[in-house]
Amino acid sequence: MATATELTSRPAALSEHAPFVNEAFLDFGEAAVRRSMQEALAQVKDRLGKEYNLVIGGRRIQTEAKIVSINPARPAEVVGVHQRADERHVEGAMQAAQAAFATWSRTTAQERAALLFRTAGLVRLRKFEMCAWLTYEVGKNWAEAEADVGETIDFLEFYAREALRLDAATTPIQFPGERNLLRYIPLGVGAVIPPWNFPLAIMTGMTAAAIVCGNTVILKPSGDAPTIAAIFFSLLEEAGMPDGVVNFCPGAGAKFGSAIVAHPQTRFIAFTGSKAVGLEIHESAAKAQPGQKFIKRTVLEMGGKDSIIVESDCKMDAAVEGVVASAFGFNGQKCSACSRAIVDVAIYDTFCDRLRERVAAITQGDPAENFYAGPVVNKAAYEQILAYIEIGKAEGRVIAGGKAFPHTDNGYYIEPTIIADVAPTARISLEEIFGPVLAVIKSNGFDDALAIANNTEYGLTGAIYSGSRQKLDRAREEFHVGNLYLNRKCTGAMVGAHPFGGFNMSGTDSKAGGPDYLLLFTQAKSIAEKAGMVSAREEEQEQRMGM
Numbered sequence: 001m002a003t004a005t006e007l008t009s010r011p012a013a014l015s016e017h018a019p020f021v022n023e024a025f026l027d028f029g030e031a032a033v034r035r036s037m038q039e040a041l042a043q044v045k046d047r048l049g050k051e052y053n054l055v056i057g058g059r060r061i062q063t064e065a066k067i068v069s070i071n072p073a074r075p076a077e078v079v080g081v082h083q084r085a086d087e088r089h090v091e092g093a094m095q096a097a098q099a100a101f102a103t104w105s106r107t108t109a110q111e112r113a114a115l116l117f118r119t120a121g122l123v124r125l126r127k128f129e130m131c132a133w134l135t136y137e138v139g140k141n142w143a144e145a146e147a148d149v150g151e152t153i154d155f156l157e158f159y160a161r162e163a164l165r166l167d168a169a170t171t172p173i174q175f176p177g178e179r180n181l182l183r184y185i186p187l188g189v190g191a192v193i194p195p196w197n198f199p200l201a202i203m204t205g206m207t208a209a210a211i212v213c214g215n216t217v218i219l220k221p222s223g224d225a226p227t228i229a230a231i232f233f234s235l236l237e238e239a240g241m242p243d244g245v246v247n248f249c250p251g252a253g254a255k256f257g258s259a260i261v262a263h264p265q266t267r268f269i270a271f272t273g274s275k276a277v278g279l280e281i282h283e284s285a286a287k288a289q290p291g292q293k294f295i296k297r298t299v300l301e302m303g304g305k306d307s308i309i310v311e312s313d314c315k316m317d318a319a320v321e322g323v324v325a326s327a328f329g330f331n332g333q334k335c336s337a338c339s340r341a342i343v344d345v346a347i348y349d350t351f352c353d354r355l356r357e358r359v360a361a362i363t364q365g366d367p368a369e370n371f372y373a374g375p376v377v378n379k380a381a382y383e384q385i386l387a388y389i390e391i392g393k394a395e396g397r398v399i400a401g402g403k404a405f406p407h408t409d410n411g412y413y414i415e416p417t418i419i420a421d422v423a424p425t426a427r428i429s430l431e432e433i434f435g436p437v438l439a440v441i442k443s444n445g446f447d448d449a450l451a452i453a454n455n456t457e458y459g460l461t462g463a464i465y466s467g468s469r470q471k472l473d474r475a476r477e478e479f480h481v482g483n484l485y486l487n488r489k490c491t492g493a494m495v496g497a498h499p500f501g502g503f504n505m506s507g508t509d510s511k512a513g514g515p516d517y518l519l520l521f522t523q524a525k526s527i528a529e530k531a532g533m534v535s536a537r538e539e540e541q542e543q544r545m546g547m
């Protein structure tokens with residue numbers, strides 16, 4: 001078994017002085033690794049159904065109303081019971097975060113980065129356990145769960161180093177006769193509102209970026225995945241986070257979430273989720289409340305309707321694999337998922353046949369048993385995706401799937417579905433479905449393919465499979481997405497290598513995991529001091545201390 005000790009001795013177990021590298025992937029093909037995962041699943045199963053508290057300023061709080069998180073593969077199984085924060089908890093959470101801000105904002109960047117490094121170490125030690133929670137709570141198979149946990153570790157390691165880099169930054173020029181400084185200082189108290197689909201990595205990334213810059217946070221996890229957030233919060237505490245730096249508050253989005261967004265002392269909102277909610281937050285944050293002293297900052301990462309262009313000069317095997325992995329990995333429940341394949345007329349029929357054959361080989365069942373395709377996240381998503389499939393049946397030709405996949409445990413399973421011959425302006429071609437549904441669209445030449453790829457209101461990810469340098473170069477210029485991939489799938493962004501965030505209605509292009517991300521959680525203070533105005537003795541002393 002790949003024990004915790006072995007995991008921490010991997011090269012990715014970084015010290016803060018080592019340069020960043022992405023966390024190494026586990027090999028579930030190894031019997032020992034598989035056994036570790038099975039043991040973690042068995043251990044976590046014994047802990048399902050436990051109750052968790054709100055934690056505000058370190059105080060444990062219970063509410064009458066609860067949020068019950070269930071296993072989508074087995075809806076009768078309760079994963080965790082959580083308190084439900086409502087409007088009455090907003091003020092307490094804000095005041096706890098404000099109180100913590102007074103001291104946390106003055107701690108050094110080194111101390112704040114150290115908290116992230118320690119937390120990364122704890123997540124790494126408990127990697128299999130974290131994977132198991134993700135499998136039970138949102139239905140991720142082993143590899144998908146591990147990718148989520150790996151990205152979590154990467155965000156912690158990356159943002160810790162970025163905070164140290166920002167702390168060492170200064171003005172590019174020293175004006176003669178002055179001492180010039182540029183310091184990136186925190187903003188204040190922020191609301192962090194993550195989605196359920198990367199409930200560990202995205203929740204951690206937004207929270208870690210905020211606190212490592214000296215801000216404090218009211219964290220409202222998704223109602224579909226509060227348990228993994230509670231486990232992560234306990235690791236922050238174990239790593240030594242002072243009370244009130246993160247306040248753990250599961251609650252209804254429309255009530256508690258919107259109330260913290262509207263609070264006059266909320267300085268910023270870091271949100272990842274749907275376009276509709278993102279726009280609502282944008283609008284609410286723009287309205288100055290009585291007593292508000294600043295313009296709220298919003299970091300909004302929203303939905304996608306992502307295309308892969310398949311040209312006749314591509315390597316067909318790679319294109320089939322790339323489209324299927326991007327469309328059906330985690331059942332298409334990724335903002336980066338390919339939901340439209342735009343295929344050149346010359347290879348269209350062959351490509352559709354190849355897609356159908358490949359999808360027929362997908363196995364479906366309980367993600368705890370590591371089937372490739374598990375359930376979708378909840379009943380509402382299940383019903384909405386099936387409704388879109390019905391719309392798709394009228395808009396095209398079903399060549400794979402097209403219905404629910406009945407299962408003895410009554411999980412929310414839907415067959416991987418491909419609908420061919422879809423018009424570029426059909427509803428299933430333009431609207432985000434967020435499930436295992438791929439529309440295949442025929443293109444007539446590369447100009448047409450690019451025009452179709454750019455015809456949605458979104459602009460998150462996109463890919464092209466082609467052997468032509470000229471087409472790849474045109475795609476670099478003309479395929480308007482925040483994350484473009486050439487001859488590879490459009491999912492699986494790696495922290496550091498693929499800074500992530502979309503154009504247009506996909507969000508504010510915040511580029512998580514990139515070199516500019518932390519700037520969104522800071523404000524830059526420029527300080528110019530006229531030389532020669534303090535006593536010579538003090539200047540000498542300062543110079544000795546390197547100030």
Ligand code: NAD
Pocket residue numbers: 193194195196197198202220221222223251252253254255257258259261272273274275277278280281301302303304334335336432434460500501502506507
């Ligand atoms: P969602 O918009 O329904 O919910 C996201 C979060 O917002 C949840 O925590 C929810 O409780 C909260 N919320 C809901 N209503 C609110 C309100 N009125 N005020 C404040 N908060 C509110 O999204 P979801 O179903 O959790 O996630 C799926 C969506 O997220 C998809 O659209 C997907 O494309 C998107 N997503 C985007 C990215 C990205 O990086 N661009 C990454 C992952 C997911």
